[in-house]
Amino acid sequence: MPKTVGIILVGNEILSGKIVDANAAYLCRELRELGVDVRRISVIPDEVTIIAEEVRAFSRAFDIVFTSGGVGPTHDDVTIEGVARAMDVPVVRHPTLVGLLERYYTGAPTEAALRMAEVPEGAELVAGSLRFPTVLMRNVYVLPGVPEIFRQKFDALRERFRDRPFYLKCVFVRIGEGTLAAHLNDLLADFPELLLGSYPELSNPEYRVKVTLESRDDAYLGSALERLLARLPPDAIVTVT
Amino acid sequence: MPKTVGIILVGNEILSGKIVDANAAYLCRELRELGVDVRRISVIPDEVTIIAEEVRAFSRAFDIVFTSGGVGPTHDDVTIEGVARAMDVPVVRHPTLVGLLERYYTGAPTEAALRMAEVPEGAELVAGSLRFPTVLMRNVYVLPGVPEIFRQKFDALRERFRDRPFYLKCVFVRIGEGTLAAHLNDLLADFPELLLGSYPELSNPEYRVKVTLESRDDAYLGSALERLLARLPPDAIVTVT
Numbered sequence: 001m002p003k004t005v006g007i008i009l010v011g012n013e014i015l016s017g018k019i020v021d022a023n024a025a026y027l028c029r030e031l032r033e034l035g036v037d038v039r040r041i042s043v044i045p046d047e048v049t050i051i052a053e054e055v056r057a058f059s060r061a062f063d064i065v066f067t068s069g070g071v072g073p074t075h076d077d078v079t080i081e082g083v084a085r086a087m088d089v090p091v092v093r094h095p096t097l098v099g100l101l102e103r104y105y106t107g108a109p110t111e112a113a114l115r116m117a118e119v120p121e122g123a124e125l126v127a128g129s130l131r132f133p134t135v136l137m138r139n140v141y142v143l144p145g146v147p148e149i150f151r152q153k154f155d156a157l158r159e160r161f162r163d164r165p166f167y168l169k170c171v172f173v174r175i176g177e178g179t180l181a182a183h184l185n186d187l188l189a190d191f192p193e194l195l196l197g198s199y200p201e202l203s204n205p206e207y208r209v210k211v212t213l214e215s216r217d218d219a220y221l222g223s224a225l226e227r228l229l230a231r232l233p234p235d236a237i238v239t240v241t
Numbered sequence: 242m243p244k245t246v247g248i249i250l251v252g253n254e255i256l257s258g259k260i261v262d263a264n265a266a267y268l269c270r271e272l273r274e275l276g277v278d279v280r281r282i283s284v285i286p287d288e289v290t291i292i293a294e295e296v297r298a299f300s301r302a303f304d305i306v307f308t309s310g311g312v313g314p315t316h317d318d319v320t321i322e323g324v325a326r327a328m329d330v331p332v333v334r335h336p337t338l339v340g341l342l343e344r345y346y347t348g349a350p351t352e353a354a355l356r357m358a359e360v361p362e363g364a365e366l367v368a369g370s371l372r373f374p375t376v377l378m379r380n381v382y383v384l385p386g387v388p389e390i391f392r393q394k395f396d397a398l399r400e401r402f403r404d405r406p407f408y409l410k411c412v413f414v415r416i417g418e419g420t421l422a423a424h425l426n427d428l429l430a431d432f433p434e435l436l437l438g439s440y441p442e443l444s445n446p447e448y449r450v451k452v453t454l455e456s457r458d459d460a461y462l463g464s465a466l467e468r469l470l471a472r473l474p475p476d477a478i479v480t481v482t
Contacts, residue, residue, distance in 0.1 A: 012436075012438055013438055013440060013453075014269065014282070015269055015278075015279045015280065015281070015282065016269065016273050016279070016407075016455075017266070017269035017270035017271070017272070017273040017274070017279075018273075018438075018453065019440075020266045021262070021266070024284075025258070025261045025262070028255065028256060028257065028258035029258035030258070031258070032257050032258040032259075033258070037256075038256045038257070038258075039256065039286065040256070040283070040284065040285055040286075041255070041256065041282075041283070041284035042281070042282070042283050042284075043265075043281065043282035043283075044281055045280065045281075072418055072439075072441070073418045073419050073422045074418050074421065074422045074425055074439040075422070075425055075426055075429055075437065075439075076437070076438060076439060105419070109419065110419050110420060110422070110423070111423075112418070112419055112420075112422030112423055112426075113418075113419035113422075115422075146441055146442075146443060148443050148444065149443070166257075177313055177314045177315050177353070177354075178314050178346070178350065178351050178353055178354035179351060179353070180315065180353075181314045181315045181316070181351070181353030181354075181356075182351070182352075182353055184315055184316055185316055185353075188316055195253075196316065196317070197253060197254055197259075197317060198313075198315040198316075198317060199254060199260075200313070200387055201387075202387060202389050202390070203389065212254075212259065214257075
């Protein structure tokens with residue numbers, strides 16, 4: 001069974017429109033490329049009880065969970081506590097992380113900085129090639145909100161998520177969805193396992209709708225594409241990629 | 242009491258990394274500007290049962306809900322059915338929408354196109370200045386996924402959401418979060434109602450952290466800002482905006 005993923009963004013700054021998410025967008029693209037199915041993204045405020053509730057629900061519902069944001073030394077960094085509450089464990093200081101912080105800061109780290117050594121009890125540290133490892137609590141990877149570090153940390157882990165790949169074909173058509181719909185319904189009747197999307201484009205003069213066909217089975221995808229192309233009026237097709 | 246908002250994006254294309262959301266990002270920025278508090282964003286697949294469950298939960302939890310996507314004539318457009326199930330009502334054809342579609346299409350609309358006349362029973366149509374109104378079912382506004390139309394429709398409605406404004410001040414500092422944290426904690430002890438954010442920036446040579454102070458009370462915000470500036474070491478402050 002291919003793995004399912006849920007992503008939780010802890011982000012007042014996203015909800016209040018101050019910044020636009022980059023991390024879930026990055027993760028969705030990378031995970032798809034790895035053959036992993038992202039089932040849900042949730043953007044929630046920096047509040048411990050909400051984080052705990054969402055992490056608990058996601059951890060049960062999906063094989064793998066990523067959180068982004070709320071990790072650091074300031075008052076609004078409460079993700080670790082949220083994950084700990086979700087798992088009914090206390091927050092503890094991890095000696096390995098304390099050691100890393102002591103080497104990073106010249107002199108002893110402040111009490112605030114030492115919050116970055118905190119983990120839910122029982123958490124693992126993963127991805128040893130980076131200076132600061134990622135906290136993994138059961139199936140929940142706790143990643144930071146700063147995009148540069150988020151990517152570094154995910155990239156250091158990415159191969160552990162690789163699964164059976166998706167194959168994708170795109171058909172661009174110059175007919176509208178109103179007439180296209182019947183063709184797509186017929187196609188799905190014959191290829192019920194096909195992942196089929198239909199995306200109208202208003203501002204592109206070249207085509208009106210982008211149709212996406214996807215499957216983990218390349219031969220099945222090929223047959224479905226052939227069937228669609230045979231069924232569409234020839235002058236409706238702009239290009240296939 | 243200021244109004245709370247939840248946003249549901251119905252979007253396989255977002256979860257599968259094919260497109261990056263623009264609509265929730267737009268809505269968060271606009272609503273903040275209007276003084277409205279977005280409390281949660283959820284990105285879910287184009288699946289009726291999941292949409293129904295999420296709409297039901299959001300409709301209860303928040304004053305106003307926006308959905309984006311899954312509206313149109315093709316097989317993957319199941320948001321209307323999801324909203325109807327969430328409210329335990331059937332889907333019906335709205336005569337006003339049928340009339341609009343008949344005028345839009347030359348000749349009678351296809352059966353598929355007529356799906357765009359479907360609404361949950363009991364829904365209102367709002368924003369008469371646009372050719373196609375928006376479907377409002379109780380507190381749930383059903384908006385399309387195509388960004389150009391999404392914005393048109395929201396912009397036609399935006400004034401009905403206006404609330405008491407937020408005031409925002411940003412302080413850019415050249416000290417790290419490890420030393421900044423204690424100052425922010427002290428500030429919150431004196432100004433517990435302050436909305437205070439701390440955002441480290443790795444790649445900006447000008448400053449290390451952006452601190453955001455926000456309140457609906459301009460005088461309270463002014464006092465909090467004054468306190469923070471008095472407390473920070475003077476050479477820590479890069480600029481205030």
